[in-house]
Amino acid sequence: MKVGKVIGSIWATRKAQCLQGQTFLVVESGGQEIVAADQVGAGPGDKVLLATGTVASRYCMDAPVDAAVVAIVDGEKER
Amino acid sequence: MKVGKVIGSIWATRKAQCLQGQTFLVVESGGQEIVAADQVGAGPGDKVLLATGTVASRYCMDAPVDAAVVAIVDGEKER
């Protein structure tokens, strides 16, 4: 998984029906911008944990998404 | 997921039978060209949201595709 920072959000009117009601956040991680479905309630500036691939879809009730916010990171302990 | 811009389309006569009727768009995202199945009705110049991997296939009735346009992006709010 990747740790990233929420830097924005996107919206879309024309989309796959099964994406209705889904919130999409733009997350910056390692210099890359990833759009992730959010069901944890993250907001701009939050440091989040992303899961990608089929597991993200399964977590989002099988919606056609390949990235999801699964946690808001409280702390990190470097060795 | 990735946000990209539709820059063209491709067609193929000889292909997997289960790809009949599928539209393929060429999408530029982060300097990369990705070919994605489209069921949303996107066209050249549209800013789209791509889902990749098995979830794209499932969204396209299990066709052998690994990328699909799942939404046309209306707006983006940077923090």
Added chain:
Amino acid sequence: MKVGKVIGSIWATRKAQCLQGQTFLVVESGGQEIVAADQVGAGPGDKVLLATGTVASRYCMDAPVDAAVVAIVDGEKER
């Protein structure tokens, strides 16, 4: 999916049993060499469409392959 060009083929005597009869093409795509199972009948020089991941395996009767040629590209329309 990726568009690539067939630049060769490989063969193997010792392999997973379920790979018997499978043809493997070497495809150049974006500066990378990818080995893909072929069931469309592509040959050297052909411009092909590759599907990768689990969907490639499913397309090849669940053989342990992670890339497959799913179409031979006839044309491409740039915007």
Added chain:
Amino acid sequence: MKVGKVIGSIWATRKAQCLQGQTFLVVESGGQEIVAADQVGAGPGDKVLLATGTVASRYCMDAPVDAAVVAIVDGEKER
């Protein structure tokens, strides 16, 4: 799979319910930082083997994780 070194850990209060009780380690592998679920009992400084993707989720009782520590590496024999 990738070999990496455990360099820290992260924690999160707000997270997917199915992530309760899961330990997350930060693993450095090939210059990249990957967050992985741990069920082997690895600690800081350990050299570990990571599995990524859907298989990591399945190994962690279908939790929405895309990377997991599956072994602590004892030795490596270079040719």
Added chain:
Amino acid sequence: MKVGKVIGSIWATRKAQCLQGQTFLVVESGGQEIVAADQVGAGPGDKVLLATGTVASRYCMDAPVDAAVVAIVDGEKER
């Protein structure tokens, strides 16, 4: 799939139970080191074909591995 060269092996005492008896080879492919489960019987110096992702796991009786040696390459025909 990727073609690579076996350059070593790794072993681990503490590991996921379902990894008992699994052999892990270190394969160099495109400048990257990948650890792959081997059920074909490859050894140091062998040129091998790797399958990655869920298909590798399925090939290895659903063990939590994301890369597997599926063939030993005998020859390659460049166009």
